[in-house]
Amino acid sequence: MDYKSAGVDIDAGHEVVNRIRGLAQGTFTPGVLSDIGSFGGLFHMQAAGASDPVLVASADGVGTKLKVAFMLNRHTTIGEDLVNHCVNDILVQGARPLFFLDYLATGRLSPDIAVDIVDGLARACKANGCALLGGETAEMPGFYANREYDLAGFIVGVVERPLVLTGDRIRVGDALIGLPSTGLHTNGYSLARRIAFDTLMLGIHDHIPELGVGIGEALLRPHRSYLNPVLPLVRDGLINGMAHITGGGLTDNVPRVLPEGTSARIDRSSWEVPALFTWLVRRGDVPDADAWRTFNMGIGMVLAVPAQQVNHVLERLSEAGESEGAVIGEIVSGDRSVQYVGH
Structure with missing residues (x-):
């Protein structure tokens, strides 16, 4: 042999x-x-x-x-x-x-x-x-x-x-700017696959009218990088902290950068959750809290920015091609958790 x-x-x-x-x-x-x-x-x-x-x-x-x-x-x-x-x-x-x-x-x-x-x-x-x-x-x-x-x-x-950003600069009153994801990125696939292929018994090429593409295409969209629009803001001292929204969603990832005595209040009505997520939640009958702790729900990166710099940061992001960045919440007093408001 x-x-x-x-x-x-x-x-x-x-x-x-x-x-x-x-x-x-x-x-x-x-x-x-x-x-x-x-x-x-x-x-x-x-x-x-x-x-x-x-x-x-x-x-x-x-x-x-x-x-x-x-x-x-x-x-x-x-x-x-x-x-x-x-x-x-x-x-x-x-x-x-x-x-x-x-x-x-x-x-x-x-x-x-x-x-x-x-x-x-x-x-x-x-x-x-x-x-x-x-x-x-x-x-x-x-x-x-x-x-x-x-x-x-x-x-x-x-x-x-x-x-170096550790989150220690984050203060009550800072605005939270959300940058859009391109899909599930690289998290939540065990649940998404169970819904699509085990529960709904879809084929990988089956077309989903709500999504406008096949289910495989929708799920395989690449995880995007935020480096080019965000790094110049870091170098200019315009960001107090950041959270990459991966496994655990907004619920678990934003608190990872919050200092003691603060929480994040996030307004869920401040952006439109992409169709892929609403489809998965509806067809999988996913409980609301689980959905927001499993999927990124359309936000891939969160920036904590001093309130007086918000408009400047949004302008800089737009000039860098990141025109869909939006204020999605603020830093408030609390116990290092996420407080959701809005629908």
């Missing part, structure tokens, strides 16, 4: 590395000192141009959104989901990304699928000014089903120490 007969194709792994090398090299920034295929990725911090740098690191995955990609047999946007999620996670602390690494584990390695995934990673890294520094591809037969995989990402960014 040999390794290939046991389910691991080393030659396929080499093919993947050769095919993705160019994709990764296209993301390299001046700080990158190593090439794809090295045992470790090298990055020269002086190239980051920070005088008092603080490194910010995060790791995440895509969750069961992968199941939708498997069902559609479409793998070109999963990498975007992962990079943008990680970029947003460090952005809330004021950081810009420096480099990214990925971990791809699969049962039987398909070079075509792997290249599609890395193409998405590279595309998003380039859009965010982030180097795809390296990664790992693991072929694990018997552990993952054929043509299925798991994907995780690791990001490192930098922020000048005086600009």
Whole structure:
């Protein structure tokens, strides 16, 4: 017996590395000192141009959104989901990304699928000014089903120490500005899939009139990045705190940045919840509190801004192409919770 007969194709792994090398090299920034295929990725911090740098690191995955990609047999946007999620996670602390690494584990390695995934990673890294520094591809037969995989990402960014955002600057009276999501992003898919495919017994290509597209298309919309419109506001000291709305929705994520003695009052009537969420809640008979703690409900990022700077910040966001940002609430006295008002 040999390794290939046991389910691991080393030659396929080499093919993947050769095919993705160019994709990764296209993301390299001046700080990158190593090439794809090295045992470790090298990055020269002086190239980051920070005088008092603080490194910010995060790791995440895509969750069961992968199941939708498997069902559609479409793998070109999963990498975007992962990079943008990680970029947003460090952005809330004021950081810009420096480099990214990925971990791809699969049962039987398909070079075509792997290249599609890395193409998405590279595309998003380039859009965010982030180097795809390296990664790992693991072929694990018997552990993952054929043509299925798991994907995780690791990001490192930098922020000048005086600009680090921890939420401690948030004050009663600050306005909360919500920036729109593009869909479920990367959270709530276990519930969404159960509603669509187990309860309603829909096929992945079934058209949903309320959504104007097939259910698979609606669920696979990429997780967006907020870096380009928001980072300049951080650098200019216009933001007191931020929350990336991921698992737990507004209910659980906004309190993560609130200082003691404050709460967030959010007016649910201040934006129109997108049709995908209202459809899922109605067809799944999802309790109201569960819906707002599972889905982002159309808001992907929340900015806490001094009240006197609100109009200026909204103008800056609009100039940066973020014209749908809107005031959705305010900071009030409280116990680090979210208080919902409106319908």
